[in-house]
Amino acid sequence: MTGYRTIPTKDTFDVDERLGGLITVKQLAMLILTFALTYVTYAFFSELMGGSSDAIIPAATVFFGCMLFTFANLDRWAYLRIKYYLLSDQGRLARRPELLRNIRMVEDDKIFTLDGRVLALLKVTPINFSLLSDEAKESRIAAFEMYLRQLVYPISHLVQSESVDLEPYASVLTLKSREAEKQGIPGIAAWSDEHLRFLREFLRTNHARTKSHYVVLQVQDPRYRLKRGDLREGSSAKMGRYLRAFMTEFQPAGLLAGGALMQKPDNYVMVDLAANRLIFKNAGRMPHVAPPRSHRLGQVLEFESRVAMLRWARQMEKDYYYGPVNIEEEIKVEFANMSLHDREKEFSVEERRRHVQLSMGKTRWAYDELEKHITVLAEKLEATGLRVRRLRGEELLTGRHMAMAQAHQVKVNPHFLTVDNTYYKVVYATGYPYQVNVGWLGNIVDSREDYDVTMYVYPVSIPEAISTFRGAILKLSTEKKARSDFLDPETEQHLEDVRNFFTQVVSGKERYFLTSLYITCKAGSRKSLETVLEKCKSDLAGASIEHETADYDMSRALYTTRLTGSDLLAKKREFPSSSLAATFPHISASMEIDPEGLFFAMDWAGTPIIMDITRLPNQHIAITGESGSGKSYFAKSLIPRYLAGGYRVFVTDPDGEYVELARKFGGEVSSVGPKYGTVINPFDYEGRDVNDKIRSLLGFFSIVAGSLTKYQEGIISDTLTELFEQAGRHHKPVVMSDFAARLRSALERARDDEIRHDLQFLLISIRPFLKGNLYGFIDRPTTVKLNSRLHVFDLREYQNDKTLRDLFNYLIFDFITHTLRNDRDRKALFMDEGWTMVNYPSSEDYVRYIIKDSRKYNASFVFLTQELEDMLQSPAGRSILNNTSTQFIFHQKESAMALMKSTVNLTHEEYERLLSCGKGEGLMISDRFRLLFRVRTSEAEHALISTDPNEAERKEKQEPRTSIAREKSRPTVEVREIPIAPSPIPESKTLNSELVLPELVKLRKESDARRMETEMRAQEKLEDGKRAAAAKEPELRLELPSDKPPQAILREDAPPARAPMKSQPLALTHGLVSPKEALALLQSAAEKEKSKGAKAGKKKGKK
Template sequence: MKDTDIKKIFNILAVDDDLLISKKGDVSLVYKVMLPQIYSLDSDQIEQISVIFDKVIRSLPAGTILQKQDFFFVDAITEHVSESRNFLSASDNRFFHEKPTMSHECYLTIIKDSKSKVSILNNSSQYNKYLDGIDDFIKAVESSLSFLTKEGFFTVERLNNDQIIALLGKYLSLSKEGETNLRDMFFDKNLQIGNKFAELYTISSNNQLPITINSTIKSIEYSTPKTDFRIPFIQPVSTGLDVNHIYNQVIFIEDSEKVFSSLKTKMNQFKSMAILSRENQVTYQQVEDLVEDVLERELTFIYQHFSVIVWNVSQKKLEHDVNLLENAFRDLGITPYQVKYALKELYMNNCPGAPAYISENHKFIGISEQTSSLLNFESYYESNKDGILFCDRKNESPLRLDLWDEPVKKGIIVNRNRLIFGPSGTGKSFLINHIASQYYEQGHHIVMIDIGNSYKKLCELVDGVYFTYDLNSPLQFNPFYYYDEDEINIDKKTFLLSLIFFLWKGEEGASREEKQILSSYLDLYYEHVIRNGIFPCMSTFYEFISENTAVEEESSYFDKISFKLSLKDFYDGHYKDILNAAEPANLIHERFIVFEMDNIKDHPILFPLVTMLCINLVMTKIQKIPGEKKSIFIDECWKPISKGEMAEFIKYLYKTVRKFYGEVAIATQDLEDILDTAAGPAMVNNTDTLIMLSHKKKMASKDKFSKYLSLSESDLQKLYSTDKGEVYVKVGSMSNVYKVKVSPERYACYSSNADENKVIRGIYEAKGNMSVAINDFIDLNSQKK
């Protein structure tokens, strides 16, 4: 096998002044394009992008070649996924190191075709005159590309000299690094570059395509009997193909009349030969229908060429990859041509900036509007700098999803609150553990209110504070207490009103007059406390109301006897210790706090009361540290505080948290849990982020999700495509599905498996260190395998 002298066949002459110049004078501008994430686009958006790209083609001058190249590389994770040295963060780096994945880069080369009229090698003075028109060409290109950027789907960045050279290196070495020291090249029926073996497939005729091409197709993997999960038509051979490959897409923008004239000639040829064969008759009819459609709709004719290069480091591995590619083409109804005899020409002519060299017999006529269905407009998932560590569902690559700062800065959301829905058995507490642990590692103050000890291991691992309510030794609170007079504000009074009305009336609503009178009592009480140095607590407030009158004739609207009887237990009765603590807990500097309510979950008074008091304690804390990030997770415990007058408390909670740089994450199993409460509308209206685990067994809720959570048909397709271990996340109007894959250390910390927890708990009690207990548990498991 004889190698080829690259200098003789290389069509590129120079890279100069951020321009790519071919040997016959074609001048190219080169751009890197950031594309939308895979699975993030719905059918309407894909159609919208098709229209946008059609505008780009129509706006470029005749004689322009648009070359789009998508590079897909089989890759491995080598960089740390976390900079923290925390026990769990360090385990992430070990777990993901060297995991296989895919990476993608997209480049757009816009070429001014010299039509071979001017050659830089033969007539430099004439060529310099030709270059005088380049400025106008650059302006036209930039104007056209503005269609891509203004809708927000794409980010376009023009490459400089060094970046263009690196791109040429990527193509000519078939490597992500973009080697500039070129390898030996062989084109003897198979393409070989250095140690890489490759095959090249082309689409250069309409006969190779299915009769009809839609912009989207149904994904069998992610669709359900009631939902169609739509993906772009070409995805199976682009982002859906998990092998090293380059997808070349070349569009030749000519004068549409000239293309039409060429097409009429072909029509006449087929018409004259139609009598000889049925195939010619069919071809003639297809071309005639195409022409009529274009003329009727005033569309634009173009020439086009598509090719795929697939490679690997051995022939055996390449055969496997080629089978995957051919199967993908077959599923799409495409019959590509496997290039053998024009391999050298087609490979070199598809080099960035060189498509003007592609011969006429490898081009075919198309319509600009339909061509976009054959273009790739997706990339893999994009990772944020900070956020929750998930994996993309396509390649299981680790990525950060920022639900905190970036969406607010971009105006995608106006609050950070979130609703978490996880039907039984889908891993709701596992997911919340995962989110809370990472937020703690990133500096958040975390408060969790829970039933079931789901977060005890995590709390012990980070040396947090764990409160378990004990009926024999109850937690003591004092919501009336204040450290500074400026704490006696509208937020505090709103909370106290909700608390007192709950103790007085339960779920029964209060009248406007009762609210006004009790509010007046609170104002008078705090004036009395400040003026006379009275200790603020439930008992002194009870006594103040007993001994005073707030407004004239209040007895007509305010039943003081009922009030006193309802609250007497909290004054000097069975619950007198709960609301009269002499030294309220100071949790300002505690960064991880868990309130466990399992012991009182069935108590009709203590459960909602203590939940409210815990939240108020947290409210006092967060107001003292306004610049710190604060996350409050309420797992199921929100139900008893969302009834009757408690709806006002929910509104108070959301408002206060938002004002002090925080979030409330309310978790539940079913949407009905939210809808069946008075606070439901307030919770939904004040929540811009939805996190939902697999709902495949909840198809009956489809219409309710659409109506009450404003989920579009595309959102529902994504939601119902999720399996166990996956999570649907909607931030504002943007949504996608992510995988929850964690290290063995995180799994042991989050697991709710009773047998596993028994082993971990036993080790912890013996050694007194949760990280040691988790490591020992992992070692025991590995010995069993």
């Protein structure tokens, strides 16, 4: 990326013209004054000492002191100290701490300041600029420059350092977890308390800080700025008015007549400002007709408004006496304090214009200008990729940005300020680097140190800019000529810069701005303040920014850096629009905490990543990483957070890692397989649209058969349509046997060889799933009931069989999504390596359709994979990744990172960080954020979800095993089984939830050993019966000895298999087809392909 030229120092424009190339006009004046003071001093002491030569000593002292003062530029040093000790009112801020707040009132989402400005506040959500690509950075800088070009009025950007506020999230989580426990999740409230305790302790220990970003637009009516009026009269005028009232009421004649010395005159009217009433001493003096907007109650006139009362009283001031009340002054005060709407209702346009100096800046013109420009600026800021929200109503007064303004005690020191036991010190920039890059202020605005950054931007009109440039060119040219005797490259460089910028401003390529940059360091002690100050200076030096501290002017400096302050220090420097846009002050590597969100991890600065995924385009999450990178640990840590957030959670568990979590939170575990009795019927269509169910089953058969042709899909669709229509009429469930019977019936009626071939292929594919075969347990109605808030499907029995794992993942995915489709509550499905189920065309289409449609029924899918290379090389895998709004990428192999870099557009920095990150670290990519993260959990949570075998071994040694009989009173997890043969484990075995995993594995192994022996005998008898039946049905005798792989039945010269088939059906891959029949099937397919090729060749020859 190319750099941007700046205007480095004040010498570029603020050039003092030198006389003869030696001294400036100011220095010449100081020299004249020096010689005068020297002469007067010598004359005075010479007269005092009687003409002694010693009089030259004080004269020489004055002379050399003045010369040092003249050429060492000590005038600024002396001015600040004289001003601080003699001229400035430093005690004013100590007496009135509310001046730091600088708010007169808040009205219609606007702040009216004490100095007559009208402010609108925008809160900005920053972006992680460093992780963007170079093209994205340039795009945002160009958009930010367009925003700057729209400026008409001064604007300030404030980056405020704050402690991480966890309490809004904590209060919401506490309420949700208590409600979740009432809904049947035992222990979730205690987990929530432990989770919050861990977060608070982590933030306290690591002194975590976050940055809040604000943009303030300020508008001031120029008429009010030119002429200001005082609301209250002076003390002398007030004393004179009270004296006149005393003389009016003093009645010595009444005292002689037996009355009081002080008496109200007969025309006295008491003004009740609180109740808007006029109370007459003499009822006879009251007007016969009540004034407008008033009514009479005895001796009282009650008005609708205070202004109406005061204006009538002013009209009748010659007829009535109101005591010491100044009616004109009260009207001014009421005019100033009224809302704009009430003011326009009570006063005419001419009156409002005449008293604009009393409006406190609250005029219709300022209102309209502010609203017009704040809307445009918000749109332009959003075009840069920032999220912008306008602060409204009470939030303007109660937000965290106003916390410091609620000062109770202020102590002013020449070098720092103390506000309520917090020390402040302000640093301002005086010069900038000659050339800057994109986001060059990033290390300053996103520093985790406790200091604020305030940047004022003043747009300069083109005529004013041209005048400034011309003056600077004239001064620099004069100085260059005056120094023609020797080479001065600095002056020549400045002259060249000014000429270049002048050309660009005149041509419209650049716009001219004045900018002030201030940094406010803050700490709890004087020593800590010095530490923060040194770090601040180091950051500024790293950015090549020249700086000074605002010593002896700290009160005005602190006022300048406040959100409602104005630039009293006015340390302005010139900036062209391109280099000013490159500052891009809204940069952060952290994200704002969403109280309604879920906690995921910590960013690298130690700030919690708490995000509401319901506000994203979808709630889906992809978690990728190599084995041992921490992805499963991370996924398990999310499950309690989902439960506490009000989600129902379902998990497909290929390795039995989530069973302990289900026990902890009272969940259910369904072990899918013939030994456990958990069945999901693929043909279960109750409560579903038939066409949608057929679409789902096409995906199921795509996995079963390995692949389907369009014609085979048509056969399945027609068969299912007839089957569901018949079942609907008889109100009975459909199972796999019903579908197989339909196919056999169609095979008997079919006469076309190709149709018969397709029907035979489908029958071969589904044979393992019919009753009596290996996977015939699914040829039954569904037995799974989703009653709990957490349900784990244990698939560890198929962890070594990828195809079956994909099949059951698909069944569970379809079952859960459609069982809960009418349930609008939040739900989440965790699928470990579940993406591979979409490697089949029909299933890919269906799963993609469900994922895109999931927002309608409030579902979140969480996909985990360690096979990143396979996923990225697969179109289906890339489709899954592209349809997830949030990705958590853990450490990857370098070969996988090359694919990931192009898929998710990783920058070079992200790429290097991912290659070097450790366990539990990675990159989070969301629609609006790209953050580097670290997974952090509490000790109790870690003990629950860790699968480190070393830790498990240590835990077993430390914790004695708990017997089953002693734990009968605790929550239980039911494991259902179908008794195929006598077994020591009954059909409904209830295991204690605290049973450790090794004991459970041991029980299952013993049970499996007995069952395997029984099953082998049953399988031998079954095969004998099938061989006998094969003689009657030769076309369906499809038994293959399980000890021979499918490849062994093919000769070397055998024709290839069916072309459309991407993978073989389960019947072939699991050894359920006889060698002779499989070979005949493949040969017939090859002959058909040859005949089709011959026909196509004849047609081409004819053409």
